[in-house]
Amino acid sequence: MTYKTEQEAFWAGEFGDQYIDRNNDAEIVAANTALFARILRATRAVNSVLEFGANIGLNLQAIRHLLPHAHLAAIEINAQAVKKLQALGNISTFHQSILEFEPECARDFVLIKGVLIHINPAALNAVYHTLYQSSRRYICIAEYYSPYPVELNYRGHEGKLFKRDFAGEMLDKFPDLKLIDYGFSYHRDLVFPQDDMNWFVLEKGV
Numbered sequence: 001m002t003y004k005t006e007q008e009a010f011w012a013g014e015f016g017d018q019y020i021d022r023n024n025d026a027e028i029v030a031a032n033t034a035l036f037a038r039i040l041r042a043t044r045a046v047n048s049v050l051e052f053g054a055n056i057g058l059n060l061q062a063i064r065h066l067l068p069h070a071h072l073a074a075i076e077i078n079a080q081a082v083k084k085l086q087a088l089g090n091i092s093t094f095h096q097s098i099l100e101f102e103p104e105c106a107r108d109f110v111l112i113k114g115v116l117i118h119i120n121p122a123a124l125n126a127v128y129h130t131l132y133q134s135s136r137r138y139i140c141i142a143e144y145y146s147p148y149p150v151e152l153n154y155r156g157h158e159g160k161l162f163k164r165d166f167a168g169e170m171l172d173k174f175p176d177l178k179l180i181d182y183g184f185s186y187h188r189d190l191v192f193p194q195d196d197m198n199w200f201v202l203e204k205g206v
């Protein structure tokens with residue numbers, strides 16, 4: 001397959017396959033359950049969820065426990081991850097790049113976690129647009145935060161990890177979005193450690 005950006009090829013290929021092996025653990029689902037129990041308190045009546053860059057479904061498995069009746073959907077570029085997502089059952093899975101995705105309907109809660117940091121910065125505006133179009137009501141962004149754009153080395157790779165104020169940029173771009181909650185998850189949490197991430201819940205205006 002050909003991709004628009006080197007970052008997409010990176011995640012579709014061997015690095016993406018190895019990521020799955022490093023991050024396949026019931027404790028991650030437990031920590032995600034604690035995280036989304038906190039995040040979803042800001043929301044009401046979520047009956048459909050779409051995750052951008054869902055990997056093997058460690059967030060969606062947590063959300064399924066919390067919202068057992070919600071319809072779940074996932075976009076994922078890596079073929080091995082897609083196989084595992086499909087094996088979970090009852091998750092509508094789009095095996096494609098977020099940069100190519102066109103929503104066939106809007107979902108109540110659209111989630112992106114640890115993925116915007118790996119998108120080519122030149123493609124970010126398009127991804128913000130797709131997130132916005134895909135959401136009927138809520139957009140949840142959980143990413144590494146920086147008040148200004150910075151690039152970091154990622155496990156020895158250049159051009160693969162970028163931090164910035166993703167949620168702030170979406171709030172600037174779409175004036176009807178409102179910030180309804182935000183928080184921080186910490187790798188030293190004594191019970192449910194997560195990557196050091198900031199999460200934001202945005203709601204579309206009516």
Ligand SMILES: C[S@@+](CC[C@H](N)C(=O)[O-])C[C@H]1O[C@@H](n2cnc3c(N)ncnc32)[C@H](O)[C@@H]1O
Binds near residue numbers: 008011054096
């Ligand atoms: C760091 S992992 C995070 C996985 C998951 N969101 C989580 O929180 O555990 C990044 C995921 O995004 C996927 N990904 C990266 N770029 C993508 C793109 N352009 N389109 C679809 N998926 C992408 C990767 O294959 C990988 O599964």
